[in-house]
Amino acid sequence: MMVVATPAVREEKPDLSQMQLVYKRPESLTEAMTHYCPGCTHGIIHRLIAEVLDELGVRERTIGVAPVGCAVFAYEYFNIDGCEAAHGRAPAMATGLKRVMPDRVIFTYQGDGDLASIGGNEILHACARGEKITVIFVNNAIYGMTGGQMAPTTLPGMVTTSSPYGRDVAVQGEPLHITEMLAGMPGVAYAARRSLHSVAEIRKAKKAIRLAFQAQLQGLGLGIVELLSSCPTNWRLDPSDALDFIREQMVPVYPPGDFKVHEALKRS
Amino acid sequence: MTREYVDGATAIARAALRSGCDFFAGYPISPATPILLHMLRELPKVGGVGIEAEDEIGAISMCIGAAVAGARPMTATSGPGISLYSENIGLAIMGETPLVIVDVMRMGPATGGATTTAQGDVQFIRWGTSGGYPIIALSPSSVGECYLLTQRAFDLAERLRTPVFLLTDKDMVMSMATVDVDEYHDIPIGSRPRVPPAKPPAADGTRINAVTGRPDGRLRPEETYLPYDFEPIDVIPPTSPFGGPHITRFTTSCHDEHAFLTKDPQKVARLNEHLRAKIESRRHELEFGLVDRCEDAQVLFISYGTTARAMREAVARTRAEGIPASALTLHTLWPVPEQLIIDAARGHTRVVVAELNHGQYAREVERILYRHAALHRLPPPTIISLTRVDGRLLTPEQFLAELPSPQS
Numbered sequence: 001m002m003v004v005a006t007p008a009v010r011e012e013k014p015d016l017s018q019m020q021l022v023y024k025r026p027e028s029l030t031e032a033m034t035h036y037c038p039g040c041t042h043g044i045i046h047r048l049i050a051e052v053l054d055e056l057g058v059r060e061r062t063i064g065v066a067p068v069g070c071a072v073f074a075y076e077y078f079n080i081d082g083c084e085a086a087h088g089r090a091p092a093m094a095t096g097l098k099r100v101m102p103d104r105v106i107f108t109y110q111g112d113g114d115l116a117s118i119g120g121n122e123i124l125h126a127c128a129r130g131e132k133i134t135v136i137f138v139n140n141a142i143y144g145m146t147g148g149q150m151a152p153t154t155l156p157g158m159v160t161t162s163s164p165y166g167r168d169v170a171v172q173g174e175p176l177h178i179t180e181m182l183a184g185m186p187g188v189a190y191a192a193r194r195s196l197h198s199v200a201e202i203r204k205a206k207k208a209i210r211l212a213f214q215a216q217l218q219g220l221g222l223g224i225v226e227l228l229s230s231c232p233t234n235w236r237l238d239p240s241d242a243l244d245f246i247r248e249q250m251v252p253v254y255p256p257g258d259f260k261v262h263e264a265l266k267r268s
Numbered sequence: 269m270t271r272e273y274v275d276g277a278t279a280i281a282r283a284a285l286r287s288g289c290d291f292f293a294g295y296p297i298s299p300a301t302p303i304l305l306h307m308l309r310e311l312p313k314v315g316g317v318g319i320e321a322e323d324e325i326g327a328i329s330m331c332i333g334a335a336v337a338g339a340r341p342m343t344a345t346s347g348p349g350i351s352l353y354s355e356n357i358g359l360a361i362m363g364e365t366p367l368v369i370v371d372v373m374r375m376g377p378a379t380g381g382a383t384t385t386a387q388g389d390v391q392f393i394r395w396g397t398s399g400g401y402p403i404i405a406l407s408p409s410s411v412g413e414c415y416l417l418t419q420r421a422f423d424l425a426e427r428l429r430t431p432v433f434l435l436t437d438k439d440m441v442m443s444m445a446t447v448d449v450d451e452y453h454d455i456p457i458g459s460r461p462r463v464p465p466a467k468p469p470a471a472d473g474t475r476i477n478a479v480t481g482r483p484d485g486r487l488r489p490e491e492t493y494l495p496y497d498f499e500p501i502d503v504i505p506p507t508s509p510f511g512g513p514h515i516t517r518f519t520t521s522c523h524d525e526h527a528f529l530t531k532d533p534q535k536v537a538r539l540n541e542h543l544r545a546k547i548e549s550r551r552h553e554l555e556f557g558l559v560d561r562c563e564d565a566q567v568l569f570i571s572y573g574t575t576a577r578a579m580r581e582a583v584a585r586t587r588a589e590g591i592p593a594s595a596l597t598l599h600t601l602w603p604v605p606e607q608l609i610i611d612a613a614r615g616h617t618r619v620v621v622a623e624l625n626h627g628q629y630a631r632e633v634e635r636i637l638y639r640h641a642a643l644h645r646l647p648p649p650t651i652i653s654l655t656r657v658d659g660r661l662l663t664p665e666q667f668l669a670e671l672p673s674p675q676s
Binding site for chain 1: 290291293317319321322323325326327329330331332333334335336337338339341355356359363510511515516517518519520521527528529
């Protein structure tokens with residue numbers, strides 16, 4: 001059992017009027033407590049998106065399309081309009097929304113099973129059509145909500161509940177590098193991968209998310225950011241080791257980088 | 269009188285556009301493709317959106333997204349496409365989404381006969397998604413009815429916030445017919461209920477909340493209007509537009525009155541009862557059909573779609589020969605127009621239900637008339653299921669063969 005030290009109680013109350021507010025909840029997040037497991041990076045990603053929406057000043061005209069998976073509750077955490085799609089179909093739902101409401105900012109929030117497996121066709125063709133939407137692709141190499149099954153992005157040799165002997169690439173195939181695949185399509189204005197295993201990487205991730213939204217705001221095409229994320233529960237690791245797992249195991253297989261940056265975004 | 273030579277697909281597409289349909293997404297499939305082509309050609313001319321989707325799953329997802337954004341979408345497919353629509357039909361039911369789905373039936377199962385007419389999807393569309401919640405299905409039997417019932421489908425989809433099927437078949441949609449253009453009646457198309465619009469800002473710029481009347485701007489739904497407040501249970505809940513005065517959440521999980529996911533048994537039961545009650549309690553408004561009764565007839569024929577044409581031809585012929593017969597053309601298939609069937613069957617000893625499947629609707633008629641007879645201690649009529657599943661249409665002669673012989 002983990003022992004948590006209790007901080008000593010302050011004798012004197014600080015004078016709040018003299019303090020400067022340096023960190024607060026973004027307007028684009030609600031005050032709801034998330035249900036995510038300790039050490040899960042969904043909370044970080046939610047916050048990064050919310051900060052970007054605040055900074056771009058688009059909160060009141062943004063619609064988030066939630067996936068099926070752990071983030072199905074996302075609409076409860078974002079202080080924006082929200083929409084739920086069938087598993088994998090968020091890009092198609094987003095297409096319908098964006099075509100009818102072109103002045104709205106639409107993003108999908110999808111896991112690796114949602115985007116790279118069941119919804120492969122929907123993301124492929126949303127990119128082919130160059131839909132003006134932003135896609136946040138959360139890659140934790142596993143199915144979280146359904147109990148830790150092998151995903152298309154599961155690492156070679158990785159043990160999951162549905163690959164109990166480790167992913168055998170000769171039988172179960174190689175991990176799918178879908179962001180690189182999509183980057184080759186003309187309809188994609190921005191495609192990048194970032195990791196969330198350290199503060200420095202998280203800062204880089206936020207910049208990428210911002211660019212993925214700017215691609216939409218400038219009408220350049222689809223923007224997608226793949227985020228290497230943790231799933232301590234299904235990886236059977238504690239939160240700290242889970243971040244190490246991203247750095248040591250996932251980053252070599254899924255190197256962060258920009259795979260497509262539209263010329264107009266380079267200038268911004 | 270002006271006449272034109274036209275097919276059902278054209279009538280459906282025209283009626284949709286006249287109903288304010290501004291979004292269509294579909295995937296090519298025989299025999300529904302003519303509707304897709306018509307809509308993709310015409311929608312851009314009126315500022316609408318037409319998309320040839322990557323597959324049927326994408327097509328219906330786009331339509332639901334468009335509906336949630338405020339559009340009036342339609343999609344069209346055939347049996348294999350309905351199979352792929354299945355999950356999203358449930359999504360549309362749960363999200364209370366106005367959506368018109370045209371099913372142009374072809375021979376099944378599986379690839380079946382892509383260009384062969386059939387009526388095998390009748391029970392499939394009713395029970396085609398998990399959970400078994402009700403939908404509405406209308407079935408035209410002429411080109412003129414294709415026009416009228418498409419408009420009715422849009423009206424009901426909007427007012428009741430529900431998917432509505434237009435159940436047609438290959439011969440209904442692809443065959444040309446001479447039509448009197450006066451048959452094309454436009455009916456008023458309702459709108460889904462909406463929350464009151466936000467009041468204009470006060471002189472000092474303060475925004476007044478439309479529901480609370482307080483100057484508190486844009487609030488979360490739990491603070492203002494309840495998107496799923498089922499009081500009374502069959503009320504059609506008002507929508508609030510995206511980007512409107514309230515944070516709007518479209519959810520298709522079991523949800524509470526705030527649109528938040530819930531497992532609270534009372535709230536889940538209320539939601540599911542609401543989804544049933546909102547259609548069931550409006551049954552009497554949804555009973556459409558053509559009753560052609562002959563007072564001294566022993567036989568009532570019941571049919572729908574293309575098959576109803578042969579029925580009407582058979583009835584005309586037998587009457588010309590002095591043998592009476594009655595006919596009921598069903599325009600509503602779901603919910604089952606119970607009173608219409610009971611009233612039409614009154615006084616007949618023999619009811620023949622004709623359809624191009626193994627008797628899918630005959631079982632509904634049997635259920636209704638046997639129950640009615642049992643309740644009122646009446647002798648039930650003999651119910652005969654007249655079917656054909658070889659890819660050909662039922663002929664008037666096949667109907668006439670079901671009449672009692674003159675000797676009997």
